[in-house]
Amino acid sequence: MKTLQHKHIIKWFELASLTLRENKDYLTKLDSEIGDADHGFNMERGFNKVHNKLEEFSLNTDLGAIFKNMGMTLISSIGGASGPLYGTFFLQFGMAIVTKTELSLQDFVTAFEKGVNGVKLRGRASVGDKTMIDVLAPVADRLKESLSENNTFEKVFSDIVKSAEKSMKSTVPLIAKKGRASYLGARSVGHQDAGATSSYLILKSLKEAIEE
Amino acid sequence: MKTLQHKHIIKWFELASLTLRENKDYLTKLDSEIGDADHGFNMERGFNKVHNKLEEFSLNTDLGAIFKNMGMTLISSIGGASGPLYGTFFLQFGMAIVTKTELSLQDFVTAFEKGVNGVKLRGRASVGDKTMIDVLAPVADRLKESLSENNTFEKVFSDIVKSAEKSMKSTVPLIAKKGRASYLGARSVGHQDAGATSSYLILKSLKEAIEE
C-alpha cells in the first residue's frame, strides 16, 4: 500500500467510533481514578456524532474537508478538555491536506505533526505531563523517522501503535502536571492517563483500518 | 408495707431514670420502626433532668409538690408527643396528693387515675390505639380493683407490672390510630409501641423501688 485512500480514512473513523464506544467504561474508570469520571462519555459522545457523519463523509472526496469537519464535530460535541484538543488535532490535520483525495506517507506525517502542534499550542502540555501528548508527540517523532526508512503504511502504523502502547503505559508512574489529575500531585502516580489511552485506541483503529 | 413513703418515690424516679437511660437505644429502635426514631432520646433527656433534681426532691417532704415539679420538668425538657403526655401524667398525679408526705394505696390509686385521665384528655387516645394508653389505662383499672382485695403494695405493684407487660406486648398486632405510627396504617402492624414500652419500664421501676 503506497497511499492512504478515502476508504481507509472512513474505515479509521468508523473503527475509532466503535472502539471508543466499547471502551467507554474503561476510559471513564481511568478518568475516575485521577480525574472526573467522564472521559469515556465524552469520547463516546463526540465519536457518535462522527459516526453519524460517515455517510456524509463517504460522499465527499476532499480529505482535507473531511478532517476539518471531523475536528469541528468533536469540538462542538465533546466539551471538556478532550473536545478542543482532539478537535484541534483533526482540524489542523485537515488544514495540512486541503483538497487532497489520497495521502502519501509524507502527507500523513506532515499533517499528523501539524495536528500534534495544534494540541500542544492549545493545551501547553509537554511530554511527561501525563496527558495525551505523551502518546501523540512520540508518535509524531516516530513518524518523521519512518520517512527515511521507506517502509509501508502497514509497517509504519504497526510501529506507531507499539510506540503508542508503550507511551500510554509509561504514563502510569508519572506525576500529572496538566489537566485535572495535576490537582492530585503525587496521588496521581500509579494510574494510567485516560487521554493517553484514548489516543492509543484511536491509533490502534488506524492500524486496523488498513488491515481489513 | 402499708404506705408508700418519700424514699420510695425518690427511689422510683431514680430507677426509672436509670432504666430509661439503659433502654435508650431499644426505645429509639422501636420508634424508628413505625415512628421517627427519637423516643429513647426524648425519654433519656427528660429523665436525666429528673435525675438531676433528685437531691432537690430529697429535701422536699411534700410529695404533691415533687410530682408536680417532676411533671413540669418532663414537659419543659422532652417536647414531642411523650413530653406533654408523661408531663401531664405526673402533674395531675401531683395535683391529687397535694401536701401529702406519704401515700396510702387509696391515695396512689386515685392519683394514678387522675394522671391517666390527664393523658387521655391531652392525647385523646383510647385503649387499642397502640399508644402508652394501652398500658396506662388497664393498669389504672387493675389498681382500682386491687383496692377491694386488701393487698400489700408489693403484691399490687407486682400485679400491675405483669399487666403492663402483657398490655405492652398486646400493642404488637394493633394498627396504630394515634401518634406518628398512625400514618402507616396497616404497616404499623407487627411492631411494639415505643410509648407503651416506656410506660412499662417506668412501672417496672416502681415495683423495684419498693423491693430494695
Next chain:
Amino acid sequence: MKKLINNIEDVITEQMQGMAAAHPELKINLDPKFIIRADSDSQKKVVIISGGGSGHEPMHGGYVGKGMLDAACPGEVFTSPTPDQMFECAKAAHNGHGVLFLVKNYTGDVMNFEMAAEMLNAEGIKTQNVLIDDDVAVKDSLYTAGRRGVGTTVIMEKIVGAAAEAGYSLEACAKLATKVNSYGRSMGMALTSCIVPAAGKPNFDIDENEIEIGVGIHGEPGRKRIPHTSCDEITSILTHAILDDGVYTRQIREWDHGTGNWKEIEFTSPPFKSGDKMIVLVNGLGSTPLSELYGVYRKMHEICEDKNIVITRKIIGSYITALDMQGVSITMVKTDDEILKFWDAPVKTPALRWGV
C-alpha cells in the same frame, strides 16, 4: 454517620450560635431556645410564631424577619419544642396585639403548642393556634392523627406574616391562616431516608431500587414502597394525588377566648378544580439537587396545563427539608386576591427575600 458537627448534645445550640453570628438582624435566645427579630421591641402588630422539630431547614429560624415570622422555637431534631420555650418566646415577642402560633399537625407539636396557648391565655396574653394539616398522603383523620403539616407551612408563614405586617388583627390573621390551610395540599416521596445526628443511622432501610411514596418530613416510612421509577412517573403520582384529592373534613381544636377553653370545630378543605390559580412549591427534602427539582417542575407544569390548573407563583428549592433526605414534595395552595397580595408583599428573612 458523617456530619459537620461537634458533640451531638451541642448541635442545635452551636448552630443557633452560628445563626446569631451571621444574622445580627435576629436575636437568638439559648435558654430556652428561640429566634426572634432583633427589632421586635419596636413592633406594634400581631406576633406570628412558628416552631417545630429542628431539621426541616430553613424552617423556622430562616423565616424570621420582616414580613414573615416574628419568632421561631426550634425543638430537638424532629422533636417538637416545649411549652415553656413557646411561652418565653411569645412573652418576649408580644407587644399587646396578641400571638398567633402556626402549628404543624403532629401529635407532639399540637399538644405542646396547646399547653403553651393555655399558659399564655391564662396570663392574659391573647393567643390563638392555627394548624397546618395539608399532607394528602394521609387519607383519613378518623383512624389517624390526621394529615401532617408539611409544605403549606412555608407558604402560610409568608402570607400571614405579611398580613400581620400590614396590620391585620389576631382574629383576621387566624382567619387568613385557616383559609390558607384549607386551600393547601402537599404530597412527598423519598429516594432515601435521613440520618438524625443522635441516632447516627438512617431511620429506615430502603433498597437501591425502591422508593417511598407519601413520606412526611421526619424520615419516617411513607404510605407505600414501590419500585424506583422515572421522574415523570413519580411527579405524576404526586401531582395527581394532590389534584384528585377530594373534600377533606376533620375536627380541630380552637381556643375559645369566651369560655377560656378549647372547642372542637369541624373544618373542611374543598377539592381543587379546573381554573384554580396556585402558588406552587416544588420542595427538595435535603439532598436532592436543584436540577432534579426542575425536572419535577417540568412534568408537574405539563399536568397542570392539561388540567387547566394555573400556576401563578412558584418557588423551587429546599424550603422544608428532612435533614439530608433525598426526595421531593409538591405543595399547591389555591390563591385569591388576598392571598396573592400578601404572597407578593416584601419579605426579608435569611431564607426568603424579595421586594426589599
Next chain:
Amino acid sequence: MKKLINNIEDVITEQMQGMAAAHPELKINLDPKFIIRADSDSQKKVVIISGGGSGHEPMHGGYVGKGMLDAACPGEVFTSPTPDQMFECAKAAHNGHGVLFLVKNYTGDVMNFEMAAEMLNAEGIKTQNVLIDDDVAVKDSLYTAGRRGVGTTVIMEKIVGAAAEAGYSLEACAKLATKVNSYGRSMGMALTSCIVPAAGKPNFDIDENEIEIGVGIHGEPGRKRIPHTSCDEITSILTHAILDDGVYTRQIREWDHGTGNWKEIEFTSPPFKSGDKMIVLVNGLGSTPLSELYGVYRKMHEICEDKNIVITRKIIGSYITALDMQGVSITMVKTDDEILKFWDAPVKTPALRWGV
C-alpha cells in the same frame, strides 16, 4: 443510583425545559444549549456570560437575570460546554457593547472559552475572558493546571453583573472581574463523593471515618484524606488555609484586541491581612444541611474575629455545588467600596434576589 430523572441522555434538556416553564423571565435555547435573559434584546450594556459543566447548582442558569448574568452556557454534567454553544449564546445576547466571559480555571473550560473568544473576536464581536482561579487547595501553578475556579465565581458574577448593569465598559468590567479574582480565595472539603447520572456510581470511594480535604466541585478526590473529625477542626483547617495563604502568582492568557491574539501576563493575588473586610460564602456542596453550614459559620466567624478579619457580607447555603456531594467550602473575597457597592446592588435571578 437513585435520581429523579428520566433517560440519562435527556437529563439536561428536560431540566432546562423545567427552567423554561418555571421562569418566563428567562429564554431557554436547547440547540445549542443556553439560558438567556428574556429581555436581552432591549439591553444596552456589556454582556456578562458564564458557563461550565452542569451539576454546580444553581450555577449558572440560576444566576441569569437583572443585575447578574446575561446568559449562561451549561455543559454536560461536570463537562465544559463547547465553543459553538458559547458562540451562539454570545451572538444572541450581544448588543454592541462587547462580551465578557467569566471562566472557571479548568483546562476544559479555559480551552473551550478561548476558542469561543477567538471565534467571536474574528467576527468583530469584542470579547474578553476573565479567569476565576481561587482554590487555595492547589498550591502551585507551575506543576499543575493552576488553581481551580470555585466559590469566587458566584461572587464575581454578582459584582460584575451589577457593574455591567450600571454601565461599565467591557474593559472596566474585565478589570473589576480581575480584581475580584485576585481578592478571592476558597477551600473545600468533602464527606462523601457524588454520583454523576451517566456514571451511576460515586466518583471515589471513601470510608465512613475518612474525609477529603481540598476538593473542588467535581467529585474528584482532594489534596489529602484524613480521619473524620469535628466541625470545628474541619472549619479551622479550611479557614486557616485561606487566611494563611501567601502571595499567589501565575501566568494567565488575556486576549489582546490590538494584535488579535493571546498574550501571557503575570498575575498576582496578594495575601489577606488583618483588617481586611470580606464577603464570605459558606457553601454547601449539595447534600449538606443548612444547619451544618451554620455550625461551620460559627467557628469560621470566631477565627476571623481572632485574626481581625471583618466579615461585612455573607451568604450561607448551597450556591455552587457538586451535585449531591456532602461537604462544604468557604470562600472569602476582600472588598473595597467599589466591590461592596456592586454586591449590594439589586439582583433578581432565580437563585439570588434582593433589592427588587
